[in-house]
Amino acid sequence: xxxxxxxxxxxxxxxxxxxxxxxxxxxxxxxxxxxxxxxxxxxxxxxxxxxxxxxxxxxxxxxxxxxxxxxxxxxxxxxxxxxxxxxxxxxxxxxxxxxxxxxxxxxxxxxxxx
Amino acid sequence: xxxxxxxxxxxxxxxxxxxxxxxxxxxxxxxxxxxxxxxxxxxxxxxxxxxxxxxxxxxxxxxxxxxxxxxxxxxxxxxxxxxxxxxxxxxxxxxxxxxxxxxxxxxxxxxxxx
DNA sequence: ACTGTATTTCCAGAAATATCGAAATAACGA
DNA sequence: TCGTTATTTCGATATTTCTGGAAATACAGT
Numbered sequence: 001x002x003x004x005x006x007x008x009x010x011x012x013x014x015x016x017x018x019x020x021x022x023x024x025x026x027x028x029x030x031x032x033x034x035x036x037x038x039x040x041x042x043x044x045x046x047x048x049x050x051x052x053x054x055x056x057x058x059x060x061x062x063x064x065x066x067x068x069x070x071x072x073x074x075x076x077x078x079x080x081x082x083x084x085x086x087x088x089x090x091x092x093x094x095x096x097x098x099x100x101x102x103x104x105x106x107x108x109x110x111x112x113x114x
Numbered sequence: 115x116x117x118x119x120x121x122x123x124x125x126x127x128x129x130x131x132x133x134x135x136x137x138x139x140x141x142x143x144x145x146x147x148x149x150x151x152x153x154x155x156x157x158x159x160x161x162x163x164x165x166x167x168x169x170x171x172x173x174x175x176x177x178x179x180x181x182x183x184x185x186x187x188x189x190x191x192x193x194x195x196x197x198x199x200x201x202x203x204x205x206x207x208x209x210x211x212x213x214x215x216x217x218x219x220x221x222x223x224x225x226x227x228x
Numbered sequence: 229a230c231t232g233t234a235t236t237t238c239c240a241g242a243a244a245t246a247t248c249g250a251a252a253t254a255a256c257g258a
Numbered sequence: 259t260c261g262t263t264a265t266t267t268c269g270a271t272a273t274t275t276c277t278g279g280a281a282a283t284a285c286a287g288t
Contacts, residue, residue, distance in 0.1 A: 007141070008134055015132025017205075020125045021246085027121070030209050039265060049248050054266055056246090073255045073264045084209040088202055091131075095144050095198040135276085153235060163278045168236055170276090187234050187285045 009064075010090045013083065016063035021048070022056045026065060029079040036069075036078035123178075124204045127197065130177035135162070136170045140179060143193040150183075150192035 017023050028042055037045075043053050057077060060066040064083040069076045131137050142156055151159075157167050171191060174180040178197040183190045 007137055011132055011134045011137045013132075014128045014137065018125055018127075018129025018132040019246085020122055023121055023125045023128065027208050040263090043265095050265070051249075051267080052247055058266085059245095070255085073262090075265065079209065081209060084205065088205050088209075091198065091202050091205075094141055095193065095195060095202075133276085154233090157235095164235070165237080165279075166277055169278095172236085173275095184285085187232095189235065 010087060013063045013065060013087045016059050016065055019056070021046075021052075022060060025053070025056055026060060026079060029066060029077055032078075034078070036076040038071075038074040038076055040074065042077065124201060127177045127179055127201045130173050130179055133170070135160075135166075136174060139167070139170055140174060140193060143180060143191055146192075148192070150190040152185075152188040152190055154188065156191065 017026060024046060025042060028045060029037060039050075039053065039057065042057075043050055046053070048056075057066065057068075061068060065080055067078050067080050069078075131140060138160060139156060142159060143151060153164075153167065153171065156162075156171075157164060160167070162170075171180065171182075175182060179194055181192050181194050183192070
């Protein structure tokens with residue numbers, strides 16, 4: 001697994017997920033799994049204004065956490081597991097060495113969790 | 115490990131970490147390890163205005179990601195590994211079932227990562 | 229009590245964010 | 259090309275966030 005080295009990238013993804021509405025959207029897409037969901041289906045499930053949803057999806061998209069693919073007039077959205085995995089890997093490196101193994105840092109190793 | 119069930123709590127922690135300055139502060143505290151760092155030491159290392167640093171530390175504090183303890187006139191800050199571990203666990207449950215095991219959800223299981 | 233050090237709180241301004249309705253765009257089918 | 263459906267972009271407003279200087283608070287030592 002490729003370790004995310006860019007702190008700003010990690011921060012951008014954390015910020016993208018750090019909004020209850022967007023985290024709910026992301027969660028919905030994760031649970032939808034491989035087939036993904038059309039924008040309209042997400043809107044239906046969450047009851048957001050179309051423009052609001054579009055705005056949040058855009059944020060998730062530019063953060064790399066969601067991918068989109070056109071299928072006719074509808075756009076299919078999917079959670080990008082790779083980006084999330086990178087992010088979790090980054091957090092694990094920063095804190096919880098026991099969740100994911102990583103190259104030892106020059107600094108003193110962080111204490112084990114729990 | 116206790117699974118974090120509150121989406122809003124997760125979002126609050128993600129938001130707290132989703133700012134480059136705060137992520138840097140948090141990272142600094144993680145690397146400082148068990149002895150922690152005084153607020154002034156963090157300020158010294160990162161070169162922030164005292165009030166700005168105080169503001170960000172407060173955000174991390176109320177998110178539960180950092181703990182503080184007074185030692186004389188200085189306040190010692192430490193990364194709260196438990197909170198981070200909970201957060202990583204939550205993200206893993208939402209996305210990457212292969213990082214952490216969790217109770218199966220009623221919805222269809224999310225696809226494996228990578 | 230007074231002084232010095234460490235840190236927070238208060239204040240204010242600039243910038244970013246969240247929300248939603250209305251209008252615009254994209255793609256399909258007839 | 260026209261109409262319909264799906265989605266985004268635009269515009270506008272209310273709220274929140276980020277930043278840092280100045281003042282206030284907390285503690286220790288004398």
